[in-house]
Amino acid sequence: MAQHPCDDTLPHLPFQASGLEGVSAWELAEALDDGVIAVNALGQVQAVNPGAERLLQRPRAELLGRSLESLFDEPALLRALARGEPAKLVAHRASSGRSLEVRLHPRRGQGWLFVRDVSLEYARGSPRGDPSSFEEAQRRLRLVLDHTPVLLFAFDTQGILTVSEGKGVEGLGKAQGELVGESIFKVYADIDWIIQSVHRVLAGEEVSAVGNVHGTWFEVHYTPLRDARGSLSGGIGIAFDVTARERAIQVLRHQQSVLQYVIANVPHAVFWKDRKGRFLGGNQNFINDTGMGTLEHLVGKSDYDVWKKREEADFFVQVDREVMEQGRAFHDIEEPVLRSDGTQRTLLTSKVPIRNQDGHVTGLLGIYVDITARKRMETELQKAKQVAEEAARAKDEFLTVMSHELRTPLTLILGPLGTLLASSTSTLSDRTRYALERIHGNAVRLFHLVDDILDHQKLGAGQLSVAPQPVDVCALVAGIVEDARPAGSSRRIQLRFEPDASLGTVLLDGRKFEKLVLNLLGNALKFTPAEGRVTVRLRRVEGELELSVSDTGPGIPKDRQEVIFQRFQQLDGSATRQHGGTGMGLAIVKEFTELMGGHVRVESEPGKGTCFTVRLPAEPARPTHASPEERQPSGSHQAYFQQFQTPQQSQAEPRRPARDAPHLLIAEDNPGMRAYLAELLADSYDLELVENGQQAWDAVQRRRPDVIVSDVMMPEVDGMELAARLKADPRFRDVPLLLLTAKTGHDDVVYGLDAGADDYLGKPFSPAELKARVRAAERLHRVYVELDARTRELQATLHTLRDTQAEVVEGARQAAVGTLVAGLCHELNNPLAAIRMNAQLLARHAVDPKLLHRALLVIERQSQRCACLLTALQDFSGQAPVKRAWHPAGALVERALATASPEAHRRTVRLVPGLPATALPWVHVNATEVETALLNVVTNALEASPAGATVRVEARPLSRGGQQGLEVRVLDSGPGIPPAVLPQVLDLFFTTKAPGEGMGLGLPLAQQFITGQGGTIDVESEEGHGATVRLWLPAKDAPCVAAEAGRAEG
Amino acid sequence: MPGRILVVDDEEDIREALEMILALEGYDVRTADCGAAAIARAEVEHFDLVITDLKMPGMDGVETLMALKQRHPCLQVIVATGYASSETARRCMSEGAHDYLKKPFDMDELLRIVERAIADGRVPPDGPSAQRC
Structure with a gap:
């Protein structure tokens, strides 16, 4: 830091200055502090001043x-003197340890040497202020030290501070000079970097x-000090x-690290380039994409170095140039x-010019994201859309081909049929004619449908x-309206035509216009x-x-008025749609109208x-035109309108069924199908025809039918809904x-049966099958009605029973009757089946x-x-007289066991009697009732037992409450009886068996019989561990004849 | 159209009557008095049709139907029931019964259903691929 002061001006001696002449x-020179030495051309000293001596x-x-x-060991001085050039150097005099600045000022072959002691400057490194005085220098130094936040300090080899100056010292809370004499190692003992320095x-x-x-924070510059001998002082x-x-640097560093973090972690790839398109940097994403490995490899490279394909690099460079040249x-x-890595990717890139402070573009920043996946999607x-469109086209084509193919057979049906119907000489019966007309009407309808589809397809294909x-x-x-008249009048619809006579003949596509009228009128x-x-x-x-x-129909809601012109749209798309049809008619109307302008x-x-x-441009035909064309060969449209016609009942010869024929209700919305059904069944049934489920429901209220045949798909109330309503009403x-369904899959049948239908028939059906099914349904109903009558009788009996038997639970009664009927059905139907089959067999075949x-x-x-079954029912109803007599209990039990043993054998259940060796007491009872009770209990036990199990029947004398008696345990x-149902097992008609498995009469009957003779019956069971039924009857050791005599005659 | 029929019913009278009626129509009829016997018979002999009662001791009609259908998916089965509940019929149909008969049978109905069942079992309606069995 001890900068040598630079002064390239030599001192101008004052004797030439003006005003100092003389x-x-x-x-x-004598007065100067500095030394002045005059030398001759040979470098020999001619004169010296006192300063030089010193x-x-x-x-x-x-x-x-x-x-x-000899004075200064500096050959340069002599050389400069010889050349007459000035020189300046510092000479170190080892003898005095001083550093002397020597300036040579050559003058006319001689030279002046000015010598100055600069030891201080060398030693202390203190800046030299004004060269004129050391004090001035000191003063300036002081000024600097006192006013700038600088610390100046010096220390000796021991680290003892010799100087501690400068305003900065005050910043540390010390006075200037205060620390002098202290060890720097102590003062800054805790500041490692100072100690190290x-x-x-x-x-x-x-x-x-x-x-x-x-x-x-301090920035410190240290310089070692050396003494005159050059050793460290x-x-x-x-x-x-x-x-x-x-602080500023730190803030910058922080900002920089945030920026670096952002650049490193954005999902985008980021890079920047200089003006010449060379990469200056990029984040890891970018380095990965380039495959350069590290930033060092990337920096300095161009797009051509980095990317594999030249044309791609060309493109990048092109864009880069535009960004930088246009500066946007x-x-x-x-x-x-x-x-x-060889993968072809698609990038979505943004490039921004980088500018310096002057606003000049110095490079660019690029940032991109890989959109390959999005692009692929x-x-x-796009491909999927194409495929879908192709499929739709294929479907359209198929529809067109199909429609064409359908036209041929239809034409072949319609042609001969028309001839047949038109021939006045034909000898068709009314019925045949009626049937043929119906075939004709439906074929025409099909033909129109096919026509609509074809027109539609052609329209679509332009x-x-x-x-x-x-x-x-x-x-x-007028012709079309006339043709529609029969259809209209069949439903008493007033059909009016208001023409404008002034219209005359106009230029128009007749076939299309005709179609418009047909579709609108049909609609x-x-x-x-x-x-x-x-x-x-x-x-x-x-x-x-x-x-x-215009019509007086139900109208179309505002929000649906647009939709109706769309293809295959009908307002009500549900199964209960009011009306048949494809929903193409109005679409055709709109398309044709627009086609015609x-x-x-x-x-x-x-x-x-x-x-x-409908508004159509229609120029009046000029008279030059030939007479209007004849109506299209489609001829009469009467057949077309037949579909909107309600066929008259018995259009054919009226047939009256037998007077007491069963009443059959037919619900079918399709008039043709309705008429067909009626025709098939009219012989054997008293028919009533209705058009939908609602009408059927109303008809049922008016007059109860014996059988109902109903279509499933009907307007308003469909067949399923009708079934649900019927089944929900006890009446x-x-x-x-019997449901008629167009669907015949098993699932549909199951669905229909679930809905409550008793039977189903799939369309198309054979007449014989329909008749058989209806007959079966009607027969079922008859049996039901008979059983119902029987049930009513039983219900009446139950009323009486309820008076004496409080334990019959009121709530269970309704359900119980149903169960009884179910059981009876089975019990009666099996023998009936055998009887019937044999009877029919005998009736039809001559057998040996x-x-x-x-x-x-x-x-x-x-x-x-x-008969037995009916007797049992009669017994149950309590009409048989009660006869009591004395019987040995053992005999009763044994007889019951003997009766039950075949059933036990059949079920492979072991029936084990447990009778005591001594004779059992006598009981005064109705033997049949007690035996039946026992038998019922035993049978119940047998039914509950799995194959191979054992049922024990134990009997013993048992006195209760002081009364002698007999106990029988079964x-x-x-599996035992669940606790929840245990209290109910003695209730009438309670059964855990499936319908048809038993009537739930056994145990309640037993109870009735046993309690009727003064006994008791109770059931114990633990689920999983079987059940025990205990019967108890009053008994005596010997028959009491006197008592019997009084009562036996009852 | 003759065919082989197995009649399953625990009641002998019904069994015999069915056998007689069907035999007179030219069918080759065998009988079994319970579900287990029917399954055993069907193992060793081919039948075009099985008519089984629904309510039988031991294995009932539905179980018999399921067992038969499992072993011989193509075998046509008609279920006869004395108690005509649509629930039971529904169950039988969903277990694969071809049809169901309500007792007491009408001979015409019986013969018609039998004939159709055998025909359906023999000729797949839409060619061999249309029917699974």
Whole structure:
């Protein structure tokens, strides 16, 4: 730091200065502190001043005549003198340890040497202020030290501070000079970097360091000090307070690290380049993409070095140039790039110019994101869309081909049929004619449908053109309206046509116009209820033809008025849609109208009706045209309108069924199908025909039918809903319902049966099958009705029973009756089946006597079974007289066991009697009842037991409450009875068995019989461990004849 | 169209009557008095159709139906029931029964259903691939 002061001006001696003439130069020299030596051309000393004597530490006499070389060991001085050039150097005199600055000022072959002692400067490094005085220098130094935040300090080899000056010292809370004499090692003992620096300085090193001293940052420069001999005498240091700078640096560093963090962690790749397009940096994402590995490899490279494909690099460079030359940012450029790993990617890049402070573009910053996946998805979507469109096209084509293919057979059906119907000579019966007309009507309907589809497809493909011809529109429309009249009048719809006679013949595509009228009129007829009105109006408005068709139908809600013109749209898409049809009619109307250059609009008010208005440009045909073309060969449209017709009942010969024929209700919305069903069933049934489920429901209320045949898909209330309503109403629950369904899959059948239908029949069905099914349903109903009557009787009996049997739970009664009927059904149907089959067999086949005998035996046996069942019911109802007598208990038990043993055998259950060796007591009872009770209990136990199990029947005398008695216990090892149902097992008709498995009569009957004779019955069971039924009857050791005599006659 | 039929019913009278009626129509009829016997028979002999009662001791009609259908998916099975509950019928249909008969049978109905069942079992309606069995 001890900078040698630089002064390139030589001192100008004052004797030449103006105003000082007369003063000898030497006089001045004598007064100077600095040494002045005059030498001759040979470098020998000619004169010296006292300053020189002092500095060279030699008396004048010794110095005079000596050579310059001997005074200063500096050959440069002599060389400069010889050349007459000035020189300046510092000479170190080992003898005095002084450093002397020597300036040579050559003058006319001689030279002046000015010598100055600069030892101090060398030793202390203190800046030299004004060269004129040391004090001035001191003063300036002081000024500096007192006013700038500098610390100046010096220390000796021991680290003892010899100088501690400068305003900065005060910043540390010390006065200037205060620390002098203290050891720097102690003062800054806790500040490692200072201690380290001092040690290094004392080792002879120059040190610069920046560090913190109690919160203040200092930049310190140390210089070792040497004494005159050059050996280390200590060091000096100057320190500047750089806290502000350091803080700023730290803030910058922090900002920089945040920035670096952001750049490193954004999901984008970031890079920056210089003006020449060379990479200056990039984040890891970018380095990865380039495959350069490290930043060092990237820096300095160009796009051509980095990317594999030249054309891609060309593109990047091109964009870079534009960004930098135009100085504007480019956003979201899609760039394809082949990455170093060989994958082709698509990048979405933004490039921004980088400017310096002057606003000059110095490079660019690029940032991009890899959108390859997004791009691929877009491509795939595009492909999928294409595939879908192709599929739709293929479907359209298929539809077109199908429609074409359908036309041929339809034409072949319609042609001969038309001929057949038209021939007046034909000898068709009314019925045949009626049937043929129906076939014809439906075929025409199909034909129109196919036509609609074809037109539609052609429209879609743009293959339909308009062919205007002269058409007498009024006549054309009048004809169509006439054809629709039968359909209208069948539902008492008033059909009006209001033509405009002035219209005359106009140029129009007749076929298309005809279609418009057909579709609009058909639509109106379809939706107008009976007694309604349809009006067709034709007039000329503003030079155009206006056709309007208004009806008194249900109307179309505002928000649906747009939708109706769309293809395959019907307002009500549900299964209960009011009306059949594909929903193509109105779409065709709109498309045709627009094709013909017109437009269609709809006005409608829900509840009031709808009016469709078609406007078409129609020039009047010029008279030069030939007479209007004949109507299209499609001829009469009567067959087309037949679909909106309600067929008259018995259009064919009326047939009256037998007077007491079962009443059959048919619900079917399709008039043709309805008529067909009626025709098939009219012979055997008293028919009633309705059009939908609601009407059917109303009809059922008016007159209860024996059987209902109903379609599933019907307007308003469909077949399923009808079934649900019927089954939910106790009055009609039993009316058999046979559903006709167009679907015949198992699932649909199951669905129908679930809904409550009793049977189903899939369309198309054979007449024989329909008849058989209806017959079966009707028969079922008859059986039901009979059983129902029987049930009513039983119900009456139950009323009586309830008076005496409080334990019959009121709530269980209704359910119990159902269960009883179910059980009875099974018990009766099995023998009935055997009887019936044998009877039918005998009736139809001439069988040999042996077979005949066998069949009769079966009939006899099974009828007996039915009779027994009915007797049991009668017994139960309590009508049989009660007869009591004395019986030995053992005999009763044994007889019951004997009766039960075949059942036990059949079930492979062991029946084990447990009777005591001694005789059992006598009981006074109705033997049949007690035996039945026992048998019921045992049978119940057998039924509960699994195969191979054991049922024990134990009997013993048991006195209770002082009364002698008999106890019989029946123990089974079945599943036991759940605690929840245990209290109910003795209730009438309670059963845990499935319907048909038993009636729930066994135990309650047993209870009735046992309690009737003064006994008790109770059941114990633990779930999983079988059940025990205990019977107890009063008993005596011997029969008491006297008691019997009084009562036995009852 | 003759065919082999197995009649399963625990009641002998019904069994015999069915056997007689069907035999007179030209069918080759075998009988079994319980579900287990029917399954055993079907293992060793081919049948076009099985008519089984629903309520039988031991294995009932539905179990018999399920067992038969599991072993011989193509075998046509008709279930006969004395107690005509649509619930039971629904169950049988969903377990694969071809149809169900309500007792007491009408001979015409019986024969028609039998004939159709055998026909359905023999000729797949839409060619061999249309039907799984």
